[in-house]
Amino acid sequence: MMDDRIHMGAAHGTLTAGTDDDGRTPEDRAFLKTHGEALVIRLFAASKTLRLYDATNRATQRVLQEVMESLNSIMEREGRIFVRSSNSFLLLNEYRIPIEPQHYGPFEYWVGELQKKEVEAIEIGAATTPEEIAAFLSEFAKPDDGEDLFAGLEARLQAAGVHNIALTHYIERATQLTDVKRDLTADVRQESNRVYFRTVALMGNVLRTAEEKQILQVRKAKRLTQHMVDIIQTDESMLLGLASIKNFDAYTFAHCVNVCILSMLIGDRMRLDKADVARLGVAALMHDIGKTYIPSTILNSTGQLTDREWELMKYHTFFGVKELSRVNALREAVDSMFVAVQHHVHFNDNGYPQRAGGWKLRLFSRIVTVADYYDAMTAWRIYQKEPITPDQALLFILQNSGEIFDPFVVKVFIHAMGLYPVGTIVELDQGEIGVVTRQNGDSKLLHRPVVEVVRQEGDRAVRESIDLAERNPDGNYVRTIVRSLHESQVDLDRRLIFLADATVEAE
Ligand SMILES: [Fe+2]
Ligand SMILES: [Fe+2]
Structure with missing residues (x-):
């Protein structure tokens, strides 16, 4: 049985991007990773706290103290603290700090804020005091005004007595670099990585909050899928490549994202409207959300399921509809509900649940079925006896065209994937x-x-x-x-x- 029992509750991944070999030892890099990450998160926390309380408050004092601890240990070992933003990453002393999905928020905040303020880098001197950090964060968080944002910020920092923190203006560097050819593929690579891991992190949240019965974040999912459509229309290879890596710890969440990417690729190649492709993406992301109702002993079981267990397992389709009926954007969830209930219904009406008369098998569902099978088949599973390569999975889909799968969808899929899909x-x-x-x-x-x-x-x-x-x-x-x-x-x-x-x- 080729079902996609995914492993709920698996620890989320530590998917990280580091730097080129820069002559640092593995210990140096481990140090910069741990301390760089802590610094980014602590500065974020301090900035948030300063918005609520003034610098003399106990809570503020504590977060500032933590920032100082980070700064001191980095200064002690590295002799300098230079934080630079580049291509949606943050670098500490030119070491690119890996972003873990669960820490995306603070990283995204700083990258975004630096960009808005036209700041490329921040150098923090050894003599910096907690008061300066507080003044710096407060000035930095003030709304932007005036023509020259960077000069305005620098002047305000001077006036606030911040003398040990120096900023670099990115415009200056940008003009120096105008004659350097921009590497387009590198941009697509970064963007694809960014949106992929953000969506994996989102699915982590969605599946966890579904377990905790909070409100689903359908709108956020929609923003991410809209972004993915743009990438797919430019160059889908990197996203497909990421989807071909199945040995992430976060495979549970990655499965949903992979099915989403593959479905949107089919939708795009069918020349669906951009808005429809994004809606399809959200529905694909949520296709297995009903599995949060299934006990993990059944989901993770490597043996044969009993009949009763199997009946319950099949119910993840209905549980999905139930879960999706709780969302705050109900209108947008209707497509997702259809996909949740129909993605195991075969083109020839086999599969489950049994289709009652008059129910039409929707296009979105037919697309997600192909994407879901393909990703589940190519994933490494402990209970999968024979390893299956991507081209063999495609062959299976081709052989079952008209039976399990809609022949038109299959044709579009194979055209988009080639005979040896990306990642083979x-x-x-x-x-x-x-x-x-x-x-x-x-x-x-x-x-x-x-x-x-x-x-x-x-x-x-x-x-x-x-x-x-x-x-x-x-x-x-x-x-x-x-x-x-x-x-x-x-x-x-x-x-x-x-x-x-x-x-x-x-x-
Ligand atoms: Fe699935
Ligand atoms: Fe499913």
Whole structure:
């Protein structure tokens, strides 16, 4: 039975992006990660507290003390505190602080505020006092006014007696860099990572609050899916690559996000309206929300379910509707309700629940069924006997077209994914092993994607992009895929390719 029993309540992931090798030791990086993260979170907390109480209040004193502790330990070990924002990340002394999904709020706040104030970097001197930090945070939080935001802020800080904290204006650097070519793919990579992990974090919240029976955050989900549509319309490869990494700790949440991305890709390629694709995305995100009603012993069971357990399991479709009826944006939840109840109904009316007469199987549901099967099949599961590669999953979907799946949806899906979907690990005819990173736009070249090969040269790992559509002067293809491989068969981590500036830190 190919059901998508997802592991509810799994610890959420520590998905992180680090820096290039900058000569730091692993201990240095671990230090900067821990202390950088703490500093960002504490400054955030202090800024919030200062909005409620003045600097002499006990609560304020305590958070300021914590900020000082962070500053002192960083200064002691590093000799300097230089915080810079770049491409939606924060860097501490040029080390990119990894963002854990559950800490997205404080990071997003600072990146956004720095951008708004046109500040690129903040240097905090050794002599900085708690009073200066308080004055700095208060001035920083004041609403922007006037023409020259940066100069205005600097003047206010001077007037408030802040002398040990220096700001760098980003406009100055931006003009210096105008002749440097912007790397578009790097931007898409960052943006895709950002929106992907924000959505994973959101799903973490949604599934947890559903368990705690709070109000669902449908509007936030909608904003994120709208953002994803923009990326899909520009270059979907990075999002698909992220969706192909299934060995995240946060797979429970990532499954929902993957189904969302795949569904929206199908919707976009069907030329649905942008607004409809975003609505489809929300419905796909919420498709399994009814599983929060199923006991985790059943969800996580690796053995055969009893008949009773299986009956209960099937009820996650109805529980989904029940859960979605509680949302604050009911009108927007109607699509999601249909998908929740219909995503296990087959095109030929098999599956579950049984369809009562007159009920139409909606397009959104038919799309999500394909996306859900594909992601569930390609995920690594302890109870999955045979490992399935992405191209084998596609083949299964093709073979069941007209039975389980809507043939039109299948056709669109295969066109969008190619025969070797992004993330597939392949062996080439000259023996190299690589990962598919993008499709060749031409529909006659569905079997000739672009593959990234990682090769060991001495003690360096070298990455090379190979376009399998490329031909020799004699007209023959330079390289060809021999077969696909499962990740359990090779020593290759997709995370190295699809995470922004990837280093993945296991905790
Ligand atoms: Fe699912
Ligand atoms: Fe389901």
